[in-house]
Amino acid sequence: MTDSASPASTRPVKTRFAPSPTGYLHIGGARTALFAWAYARRHGGKFVLRIEDTDVERSTPEAVQAILDGMQWLGLAHDEGPYYQMQRMYRYKEVIGQMLAAGSAYHCYMSKEDLDALRAAQEARKEKPRYDGSWRPEPGRILPTPPSGVQPVVRFRNPTEGVVAWDDQVKGRVEIGNAELDDFIIARADGTPTYNFCVVVDDWDMGITHVIRGDDHVNNTPRQINLLKALGAPVPLYAHLSMILGDDGTKLSKRHGAVSVMQYDEDGYLPEAVLNYLARLGWSHGDDEIFSMAQFVEWFDLDHITSSAAQFNTEKLNWLNAHYIKQTDDARLAQEIRRRLAREGVTDTAAPDPAAIAALYKDRVQNLNELADAAHPFYVAPLPAPELLAQHLGDGAKAALADLRSRLAGAEFVSDALAKILKETLAATGLKMPQVAIPLRVVVLGQTQSPAIDRVLAVLGRDEVLRRLDRALA
RNA sequence: GUCCCUAUCGUCUAGAGGCCUAGGACAACACCCUUUCACGGUGUGAACCGGGGUUCGAAUCCCCGUGGGGACGCCA
Helix, strand or coil, rough: CCCCCCCHHHHHCCCCCCCCCCCCCHHHHHHHHHHHHHHHCCCCCCEEEEECCCCCCCCCCCHHHHHHHHHHCCCCCCCEEEHHHHHHHHHHHHHHHHHHCCCCEEEEEHHHHHHHHHHHHHHHCCCCCCCCCCCCCCCCCCCCCCCCCCCCCEECCCCCEEEEEEEEHHHHHEEEHHHCCCCCCCEECCCCCHHHHHHHHHHCCCCCCCCEHHHHHHHHHHHHHHHHHHHCCCCCCEEEECCCCCCCHHHHHHHEEEHHHHHHHHHHHHHHHHHHHHHHECCCCCCCCCHHHHHHHHCCCCCCCCCCCEEEEEEEEHHHHHHHHHHHCCCHHHHHHHHHHHHHHCCCCCCCCHHHHHHHHCCCCCCCHHHHHHHHHCCCCCCCHHHHHHCCCCHEEEEEHHHHHHHHHHCCHHHHHHHHHHHHHHHHHHCHHHHHHHHHHHHCCCCCCCCCCHHHHHCCCCHHHHHHHHHHHC
16 A cells, blocks of 8 residues: 555645744754745745644643744744644544544553553563554454443554555655554543644644654654545655754763754854754755855755764854854844843943944854953953963063053054054064064953954054053053 | 664765766865964865675665664653
C-alpha cells in the first residue's frame, strides 16, 4: 500500500510550526520555524503557528511567551494562529467519537501496570515493546469483559499488514511495515487526546500541505499517515530536518548548548546573523554564504536540504555577526549600545554620540556586547591599571603627553587636525607614533588598543580628553 | 534488542556517473596593509569511513560492514 493520491500539491501551500510550550525556543526549533516560514513565503502560501500544549503537566504560559518572543525577535511572522490545542478539545473529542463509531478506534482497558509488565517481558525477550492488541476488536473475536472501575484509553486500530510509505522531501522514500507499528493510544484514560492524534486532526483541519519538522518525528509519520487515511484526510508532504548538534558534536540539550534564541540577543548577536547562519546550516545554495532573508525566501527549496546532522559552529556565526554589524547603520547600533550599557547601569549616553562610537568600532567587533564594552570608557572615565601605567607612562611618554596637551588646548577636535597635532608632538619629541599613541590610549581609554587615536580623541571631545590627560599628568 | 535515518577538509557545505588533479565558506597558518589591536587583501595546508559489486568510467548507483543519530510513552 502506498500513499493514496493526496491532493496536497494542488492545495495552496500551508506550513506550520508546532512547538510544545515546555521551554524556550531553541536554535533547532528556530531553524525548523525558519524553513517552514520560508517555504510558505516562497510559494505565496500561509505559515501557521500552533502551540501544542496538550501536555498539561509540562506546558507553561511562560514558555508560550518565550516562543512568541523568540519568533518575534527573529522576525518570523505567522499568518494564522497561534492556535492552541487545548482550545480544540471539542474537535478532538468529536473525531474520537466518530472513529469509535466507525470502528477505527476502540477502548482498551489494560492498566498501566499490565502494560508496563507487558513491555518489560517483551524487552526481556529482546523484542520491540508494543501493545499486544488484547482489546482490539476483530470479527468473530470475543473480547474480555471490561473490568469495573477502570477508565479505558482509546487506541487506534492500526492496519496490521502492508507498508506505510511516503516520499520524504528531505530523506527520499521511506517505507515502514505496519507490522512494526502497534495500536497506539489516541486518547488517555482522562479523555485528553495524545500528540499523534492532535497533530493529525490539526494538520487536516488547518489544511497543512507541507509538514516541515524535526527528524525525531520520522517515526511518528507512518502512524500519522495511517490515522489520516482512516479519517479520509489528505496526506500532506513531509520534510524531516535532521538535528543540529552542539559545537562539540554532541547532542544539544538544555544542560548543554541548547540555549534560547533570546540568549543570542543577550549575547550580542543580530537576528540577521542568526537567521543567515541558520539558513546555511543544513541548506545551501551553491557557494552562497551571505544573503538577506528576501534572497533566502527567493532561493529556498526542499531539494537542497542536507539529510545528515549538522554541527553548530559558533565561530562561523561570529563571522556572520561581524559582517552584519558592519552593514548596520550607526543609528541602530547606537540604540544597541544604549540598551546594553543601560544593563550595566550606564544610562547617561548623551555625549559623546553613541552613533559616532558605533562608527568608530563597528568594523572591529564581533558582537554588540563588544561594541558596548568599547563604548563604555567613553562615558565612564577609566582608571588605567597600574601595570599599564608603569609599563607605558615613563618620563619620556609623560613629557610627550604634556607637549601634546599644550597643543591640544586650542585645537579643533576633528581627526585630521588632531592627526596633524600628533605629528607635531612626534617632531618635537623625536618619538615614533606608537610611543605616543599607546600611552595616550592608556590615559584616555585605559587600554593599549583602540581605533586610530586621532579619531578616538575627536569623538571623546576636548573637555573630556583634557580632563583625562590632566589627571594622568598630575 | 528491534525499526528508521545518516556518512566529502577540524566545522558548514558544493557535488545528482565523465566538467573532480574534489570547489566555496568559517577556523588555522603565512605574507601584505597599518598609529597599536582589529578590519581588509593575498596566499598555503586540509576531505570523498572501510570492503565488495554495477559500469568503458563512481565522491556520485547497489550490497555488506563500521561509526554517528533518532524512535520504540496514557511526552511532544
